Amino acid sequence: xxxxxxxxxxxxxxxxxxxxxxxxxxxxxxxxxxxxxxxxxxxxxxxxxxxxxxxxxxxxxxxxxxxxxxxxxxxxxxxxxxxxxxxxxxxxxxxxxxxxxxxxxxxxxxxxxxxxxxxxxxxxxxxxxxxxxxxxxxxxxxxxxxxxxxxxxxxxxxxxxxxxxxxxxxxxxxxxxxxxxxxxxxxxxxxxxxxxxxxxxxxxxxxxxxxxxxxxxxxxxxxxxxxxxxxxxxxxxxxxxxxxxxxxxxxxxxxxxxxxxxxxxxxxxxxxxxxxxxxxxxxxxxxxxxxxxxxxxxxxxxxxxxxxxxxxxxxxxxxxxxxxxxxxxxxxxxxxxxxxxxxxxxxxxxxxxxxxxxxxxxxxxxxxxxxxxxxxxxxxxxxxxxxxxxxxxxxxxxxxxxxxxxxxxxxxxxxxxxxxxxxxxxxxxxxxxxxxxxxxxxxxxxxxxxxxxxxxxxxxxx
Amino acid sequence: xxxxxxxxxxxxxxxxxxxxxxxxxxxxxxxxxxxxxxxxxxxxxxxxxxxxxxxxxxxxxxxxxxxxxxxxxxxxxxxxxxxxxxxxxxxxxxxxxxxxxxxxxxxxxxxxxxxxxxxxxxxxxxxxxxxxxxxxxxxxxxxxxxxxxxxxxxxxxxxxxxxxxxxxxxxxxxxxxxxxxxxxxxxxxxxxxxxxxxxxxxxxxxxxxxxxxxxxxxxxxxxxxxxxxxxxxxxxxxxxxxxxxxxxxxxxxxxxxxxxxxxxxxxxxxxxxxxxxxxxxxxxxxxxxxxxxxxxxxxxxxxxxxxxxxxxxxxxxxxxxxxxxxxxxxxxxxxxxxxxxxxxxxxxxxxxxxxxxxxxxxxxxxxxxxxxxxxxxxxxxxxxxxxxxxxxxxxxxxxxxxxxxxxxxxxxxxxxxxxxxxxxxxxxxxxxxxxxxxxxxxxxxxxxxxxxxxxxxxxxxxxxxxxxxxxxxxxxxxxxxxxxxxxxxxxxxxxxxxxxxxxxxxxxx
Numbered sequence: 001x002x003x004x005x006x007x008x009x010x011x012x013x014x015x016x017x018x019x020x021x022x023x024x025x026x027x028x029x030x031x032x033x034x035x036x037x038x039x040x041x042x043x044x045x046x047x048x049x050x051x052x053x054x055x056x057x058x059x060x061x062x063x064x065x066x067x068x069x070x071x072x073x074x075x076x077x078x079x080x081x082x083x084x085x086x087x088x089x090x091x092x093x094x095x096x097x098x099x100x101x102x103x104x105x106x107x108x109x110x111x112x113x114x115x116x117x118x119x120x121x122x123x124x125x126x127x128x129x130x131x132x133x134x135x136x137x138x139x140x141x142x143x144x145x146x147x148x149x150x151x152x153x154x155x156x157x158x159x160x161x162x163x164x165x166x167x168x169x170x171x172x173x174x175x176x177x178x179x180x181x182x183x184x185x186x187x188x189x190x191x192x193x194x195x196x197x198x199x200x201x202x203x204x205x206x207x208x209x210x211x212x213x214x215x216x217x218x219x220x221x222x223x224x225x226x227x228x229x230x231x232x233x234x235x236x237x238x239x240x241x242x243x244x245x246x247x248x249x250x251x252x253x254x255x256x257x258x259x260x261x262x263x264x265x266x267x268x269x270x271x272x273x274x275x276x277x278x279x280x281x282x283x284x285x286x287x288x289x290x291x292x293x294x295x296x297x298x299x300x301x302x303x304x305x306x307x308x309x310x311x312x313x314x315x316x317x318x319x320x321x322x323x324x325x326x327x328x329x330x331x332x333x334x335x336x337x338x339x340x341x342x343x344x345x346x347x348x349x350x351x352x353x354x355x356x357x358x359x360x361x362x363x364x365x366x367x368x369x370x371x372x373x374x375x376x377x378x379x380x381x382x383x384x385x386x387x388x389x390x391x392x393x394x395x396x397x398x399x400x401x402x403x404x405x406x407x408x409x410x411x412x413x414x415x416x417x418x419x420x421x422x423x424x425x426x427x428x429x430x431x432x433x434x435x436x437x438x439x440x441x442x443x444x445x446x447x448x449x450x451x452x453x454x455x456x457x458x459x460x461x462x
Numbered sequence: 463x464x465x466x467x468x469x470x471x472x473x474x475x476x477x478x479x480x481x482x483x484x485x486x487x488x489x490x491x492x493x494x495x496x497x498x499x500x501x502x503x504x505x506x507x508x509x510x511x512x513x514x515x516x517x518x519x520x521x522x523x524x525x526x527x528x529x530x531x532x533x534x535x536x537x538x539x540x541x542x543x544x545x546x547x548x549x550x551x552x553x554x555x556x557x558x559x560x561x562x563x564x565x566x567x568x569x570x571x572x573x574x575x576x577x578x579x580x581x582x583x584x585x586x587x588x589x590x591x592x593x594x595x596x597x598x599x600x601x602x603x604x605x606x607x608x609x610x611x612x613x614x615x616x617x618x619x620x621x622x623x624x625x626x627x628x629x630x631x632x633x634x635x636x637x638x639x640x641x642x643x644x645x646x647x648x649x650x651x652x653x654x655x656x657x658x659x660x661x662x663x664x665x666x667x668x669x670x671x672x673x674x675x676x677x678x679x680x681x682x683x684x685x686x687x688x689x690x691x692x693x694x695x696x697x698x699x700x701x702x703x704x705x706x707x708x709x710x711x712x713x714x715x716x717x718x719x720x721x722x723x724x725x726x727x728x729x730x731x732x733x734x735x736x737x738x739x740x741x742x743x744x745x746x747x748x749x750x751x752x753x754x755x756x757x758x759x760x761x762x763x764x765x766x767x768x769x770x771x772x773x774x775x776x777x778x779x780x781x782x783x784x785x786x787x788x789x790x791x792x793x794x795x796x797x798x799x800x801x802x803x804x805x806x807x808x809x810x811x812x813x814x815x816x817x818x819x820x821x822x823x824x825x826x827x828x829x830x831x832x833x834x835x836x837x838x839x840x841x842x843x844x845x846x847x848x849x850x851x852x853x854x855x856x857x858x859x860x861x862x863x864x865x866x867x868x869x870x871x872x873x874x875x876x877x878x879x880x881x882x883x884x885x886x887x888x889x890x891x892x893x894x895x896x897x898x899x900x901x902x903x904x905x906x907x908x909x910x911x912x913x914x915x916x917x918x919x920x921x922x923x924x925x926x927x928x929x930x931x932x933x934x935x936x937x938x939x940x941x942x943x944x945x946x947x948x949x950x951x952x953x954x955x956x957x958x959x960x961x962x963x964x965x966x967x968x969x970x971x
Contacts, residue, residue, distance in 0.1 A: 005819055007555045007747075007811075009911030010826050018912060019833040023854070028825040031832050031854040032727065034696040041729050047596055048589075050816025054559055057814050061559070061806070064589075065567035067582035072570040074579075081797050082573055088498055090525060094532045096561065101749040103541035104551045107879055107888035109943040110479070113538030114752050119960070120487045126961030127488070127518045134961050136753070139608035139796045150653075173793035177619050183631040184622070184655035221512070230510030257506070259514045281564070282583055283573030283798025284755060284805075294964045296955050305753070308958040309486070309965050310950035318486060319945045323952040323960065329611070329649030331894055334658040339649035341611025342743060346751025349532065356487045357497030357528040360517035365500045372503035394509045416576060424574050443500055 005052055071280070075449055076421035079398050079440025080224075081141070081170050081272070082280045085253065086444050088357060091277035091350040100349060108310075108321040114349070115320035118307045121348040124355035125289050128255040128363070129269040130262030132294035135304030137273055137287045137348050142171035144270035144288030145218060145249065146178025147338055151268065151290075151301040152216035152245035153188050154337075162209055162217045162244075164201055165192040166431035168224045188215070195431055199227035199393045201235060210242040216268075217242075220249035221258065225431075225438065226374070226398030228258065236265035252276055252289075253370065254396050256363025268292045277354030278347045287344035287351075300327060303338035366443050370397050373450065374441040380454045381439070386461035397442060400426070403435040406461060411437070414460040420453060477544075477885045478942040482534040488962035490521040497525045519963070538944035541752075544885030545914045547834075549858045549903030550644075550692050551890065552722045552827075553910075556749035557814070560807030568806060573798040577783040583802055584782035587775040590809045591761075597820070598718075598738050599731025600761035605742075605800035606771045610719060611646035612795060613739040613758025614686065616771060617715045618654035619792040620737065620762070621684045623769040624713060627790060634683035634711070640669055642693070644719055645893055647686035656683055663897065667695040667848045674703055682712035688719050692893065692903055693847045694831065694855025704734035713737065713766070721745045722907060723831070723857030725824040726817065730761075737762040747811030748804040755801045757808065771795055823908035827857040830906035830915055835859050837919045838904075841926055843869060847898045858905035860898050863926070867900045872929035872936050874900040879947075880928065880939035884921040 004012025010019070016028075025031055051057040071084055078084070095101075100114045108115055122134035138144050149161050163175070179188040191209060194202040201219055210217060217239040221229035229235070232248065239246035248266040250258070253275045261269040273287035274280070292298035299306075308323040329336035358366070378399045382389040386404045393399070401423060403411060408425040415422040423437035441450065523531070540546075546553045571583060591603040607613040618637070625631040637651035640661045648658045659677050661669035668691070685707045690696040697703070704714045716730040716738035722745050730738035742748045743756040750756070762770065772791040773784035784799065815823065832854045838844050843866035846859060863874050878889040892901035906915050928936050940946070951957050959965035 005815070005822065007557065007814065008819075008823060008826060008908045009914070010830065010908070011822055015912040016826065016829060019829050023829070023832045023836050025829075025832070025854075028829050031828045033853050034690070034698065034856065035724065035727060036698050039698075039701065039733060040727050041732065045596055045726050045817040045820065047593060047817040047820075048813065050819055051813045052816070052819065054814075057810060058559055058563070060813065061563040061567070061810055064586060065563065065582045065806075067585060068567065068571060069575075069579035070570040071572050071575070076572055076575075078572040078574050080574060084572070087569075088525075090529045090532075092565065093529065094536070095751075096565075097533070097536035098556070098558075099536045099539040099541045099543055100752050101541070101556055101561075102543075102546075102553075103539050103752040103887070104546070104548050104553070104750050105888065105890070106540060107882060107940075108948050109879065109940045109945055110540040110882035110887050111752070112944040113484075113535030114541075116484070116486065116538075117532060117535045118752075119962075122960050123486070123488050123962035124520055126963050127520050130516075130518075130963075132959075132961055132964040132967065139612060139754075142794065142797050143608075168797075170794055170797040174796060177793060177795055178653075180655040181622055181626060181631065183626060184635070186655045228509060228512050230508075230512055233511060255514065255518060257508070257514055258512055260516075260518070263515065264511070279565075279569035280572050281568050282571035282580070282802035284568070284801040284803045286797055287755075294960070294967075299955070299958075306958075306960050308950070308952045308960050309962075310948040310952055312948055313946040317945055319948040321948045321950075321952050323958040326953075329645045333645045333660070333894070334648035334652035336645070336649055338653045339611050339615065339646055341646050342609035342741075342750070342754035342756035344608065344751075344755045345753035346749070346755060349752075352487070353528055353532045356490075356521045356523060356531065357525055359495075359497060359520045359522045361496060361522075362498050362500070363518060363520070365502070368503040368505060369500050371506040375506070394507075394512070412576065416579070421572070421575055421579075 071421060074419050074421050075452060077423050077439045077453065078421050080424045080438050081168055082283050082286060083275055083440060083442060084280065084444050085275050085442050087277050087279050088354060090357060091353050094353045095346055095350045101346065108319050112319065115307055117349050117352050119309055119320045121352040124352060125291060128252050129291045130260035131269055131291040133299050134289060134291040135302045135306050137289050137344050138304060139288065139343055140286040141270065141272040141288040142174030144290050145171060146175050147303050148247050148268045148270050148290055149188065149216055149218065150178060150338055152247060154301050155297055156215045156244060158213055158215035160189045160191055160214045162191050162193050162214055164195055164219055166195045166224055169429060199223060199225055200229050206238055210238050212243055214242055214244045216245040216247050218247040222251060222254060222396040225400050226395040228394040228396055233264035254367055257367030273347060273351050276351040278350050287347045299324060301337055303340050305340055369443045373445050374399060377441045377450045380450060381457060384458055384461055387457060398438055398440045401437050401439055407435045408437045411460050415456055418456045420456050479944050480537040481944045482538060484531060484534045486962060487521045487531055490523050491519060493522040495522045495524050497523050497528045540887045544887060545910065545918050546887040547904040547906050547918055549890040549905035552744045552905060552907050554747045554907060555909050556747060557811060560810040563810060564803035564806050568803050581782055584775050586806060586809055588777055588782055590805060593812055594740060594759055594761055598761050599729035600738060601764045602767045602770065603759050603761040604770050605757050605759055605805050606796055607758035607760055608796050608801060609754055609756040610739060610741040610758040611650060613760040614646045614717060615650035616760045616795050617737055618650045619795060620766055620769045621713055622654060623790060623792050624766060625683055634681055636681045637684045637686055638677055638682060639686045642691035643687050644717055647717055651686060667693060667851055668697040671699055671702060674706060678706055678710045682707060682710045684713040684715055686715045686717060688717040690720050690856040692858060692860060694859040695848060695851060696856060701733050720857065723824055723828045726821040727824065731763055736766055742804050742808035746808035748807040755804055757801050757804045773799055826908040831855060831857050831859060834904060834906055834915060834919065841923045843926060858903055860892060860901050860903045862898050862900050864899040866926055866929055870929040870933050872933050874902050876936050877925050880925045880936045881921050883940050883942040886918055886921055
């Protein structure tokens with residue numbers, strides 16, 4: 001080291017000498033005697049040059065990242081698991097705080113503020129989905145589906161789950177990993193249920209498959225294709241009649257408008273947390289939640305860490321501590337519920353601040369705005385020659401555009417030349433015939449943005 | 463607390479955490495106030511019974527109230543604002559340059575953008591994979607796993623795919639680990655469908671070769687271990703372990719959770735391992751965030767690359783693309799391709815350190831821990847795990863206050879809480895099961911100054927003295943915290959409440 005390093009206090013001054021003297025060692029090497037010589041690397045690491053100077057490092061990062069083009073420089077209609085929602089400035093300030101960025105477990109007393117914020121995350125998710133038990137977040141929506149299906153399997157003792165035949169391939173792939181390959185004894189079989197022409201679950205197919213072998217029915221509203229399920233209670237009833245869990249995936253931003261899953265008979269609700277005040281971050285903003293009734297049969301199957309409100313020794317004071325810790329993998333290793341570990345807890349603080357600032361009226365307002373903007377975009381695109389949208393489907397935020405004469409890659413290339421990122425290419429995916437893209441329109445898209453898209457599409461399709 | 467003043471304890475005990483009388487945000491309802499507003503839009507026509515009937519019971523507060531509330535809560539979080547030598551977590555500085563760069567450059571990227579528009583972040587992934595390959599000797603790294611445990615899970619999934627590709631998955635249904643390996647290895651192996659065999663420790667502080675040989679066989683799918691362990695003991699037989707498991711046809715996974723002390727001295731691949739994992743939110747300086755977002759960087763040798771999660775960043779000439787067309791891949795363990803902001807922050811940290819910085823950090827970590835060992839050994843009633851092993855430990859050591867507890871009734875948990883009264887966040891004690899009674903496991907790392915470390919030990923010693931002379935002050939701690947000790951029996955079903963709704967139902971109405 002040529003200079004003391006700004007991130008290592010003892011690389012400067014005589015601290016190392018003092019410590020060596022205290023331990024009675026000639027040099028640091030003497031402290032590594034446990035590592036046999038033939039285990040050791042025989043040469044120095046060959047790495048790019050050190051950039052200890054912050055100005056040099058900053059320039060390097062800027063230069064590297066300048067090679068990206070962003071959804072701020074361009075007009076983007078990509079969603080499908082990472083959505084362009086507005087992130088209030090306070091959310092960035094909240095998650096930027098060094099105190100909880102640097103916190104680890106701590107104690108309920110010393111890290112009180114973070115624990116309270118966690119409880120406010122779970123409480124506000126609980127208010128949105130109308131369920132009483134909510135765990136701390138998991139890695140993603142797909143992971144939440146995976147864990148909840150495994151919960152359902154343990155609760156019912158059954159090894160089969162019904163899912164919609166049309167599901168986001170990202171989430172589906174995650175779920176498949178959670179259900180293990182068929183060669184394995186504890187494999188959970190995934191069975192798909194047909195989707196009708198209306199974009200909703202085919203009731204007849206569901207009833208035919210919902211027998212006493214199924215652990216759960218999983219469905220989403222809005223669906224992967226953005227379709228709002230008109231009678232989710234009916235689907236939940238079919239699950240419960242089969243003695244299965246009714247697991248529903250919801251977009252939390254829709255819940256100012258759409259009925260809460262807890263109100264129509266869902267027994268487990270899951271969903272994404274990124275829409276609640278977290279940037280897309282190239283997919284690094286994703287997170288997931290799991291909620292259920294506060295009944296032991298559910299609570300005792302959570303793999304998550306769970307934080308509970310508590311009284312303290314001071315009359316009238318609240319504290320917040322872990323509950324049901326022992327059932328986690330920290331408590332029981334391989335006998336615990338799946339596994340737990342670091343997740344996306346910092347994002348849950350952005351989520352908490354977002355939900356608190358939004359309030360009930362904010363959720364209703366954003367829901368109406370998203371539906372209006374997405375609806376007008378769908379109508380305008382459907383009016384173009386060579387593009388069509390099934391306007392009979394009630395949609396929230398996302399919708400499928402079918403293209404008659406062009407493939408999506410060609411269209412998206414042409415749009416990109418006009419500074420527009422078109423919808424996700426879903427050609428060849430389940431339930432799709434011909435060329436199709438999934439477009440996402442949110443509160444961040446203005447009427448002018450939609451006009452610009454439509455104008456560009458018209459040129460491209462001509 | 464920043465470079466604590468000399469003889470702090472003799473001069474002042476004036477630390478007190480912020481104590482805002484902050485309501486639970488859910489109490490602030492029914493005010494008619496707004497924190498964020500949007501343009502009006504007409505109420506849509508919704509099908510069937512899709513319309514929500516009762517508005518969600520959320521707070522009604524102004525933007526300023528929301529900000530103040532959460533900043534108050536942040537101020538009532540100690541984190542690393544004092545001194546935190548939280549063992550097994552390698553507390554490091556989380557450089558703000560990484561934070562700023564991630565926010566500026568990555569927030570508006572969508573993971574499904576055309577690869578031509580993602581060249582910067584894909585180059586970052588490729589560069590950092592190369593960096594970690596040099597550090598580990600592996601051939602490819604991926605960053606999809608959302609934490610260290612998720613990387614262990616990735617390994618369990620890769621293990622399934624590898625043996626399935628050879629038609630041996632049904633036969634190979636066991637994963638071997640040790641009791642001192644982090645719980646995430648046995649837990650993810652079990653979740654992935656394997657039977658878990660856990661080896662116990664023997665007198666050297668690790669399981670013997672004979673014990674390993676007694677369980678290895680045709681059913682062995684993989685070995686998942688860490689080394690050194692949380693006691694700071696390095697298993698010198700590890701190369702032989704790997705050889706034995708390989709000979710039986712199993713894979714070997716190195717959980718490099720405790721990498722800090724051996725950076726630049728050990729490479730997992732050179733020890734024979736097929737795969738390894740680094741925690742970027744730990745060893746590589748990205749923030750922990752109280753529990754993520756995190757990254758378990760999973761690296762493997764060439765023979766496992768086909769099974770890695772997709773998409774894989776691939777370099778074609780001068781440009782990069784995401785390859786999702788990989789028939790042997792395990793697919794996704796999580797949507798998309800990882801916590802890019804954390805990858806950027808870790809890359810920034812690693813570049814700022816360079817090869818010489820990594821060596822210096824490892825040296826300081828091990829030196830500081832041995833310095834702590836020396837001083838803690840002089841504190842009344844403190845003993846070290848495996849006292850017969852007298853060689854210097856690695857970057858952390860497990861100690862015990864069993865004698866203090868026997869003498870005074872004061873437990874390590876109470877000592878830990880009392881230390882927070884002096885600005886030291888609660889200690890890491892031990893993973894379950896507690897093989898050492900009344901354990902604690904400090905880890906100094908390379909960040910903290912000798913003064914910080916001395917202060918930590920001074921406080922520890924002071925609290926142990928209190929345990930002997932004035933146990934009541936320890937037992938009733940904390941005294942200077944935002945709140946007082948919790949009293950609700952949180953594991954009782956009629957008492958726990960993980961939401962405000964549940965609290966109101968159980969405790970108010």
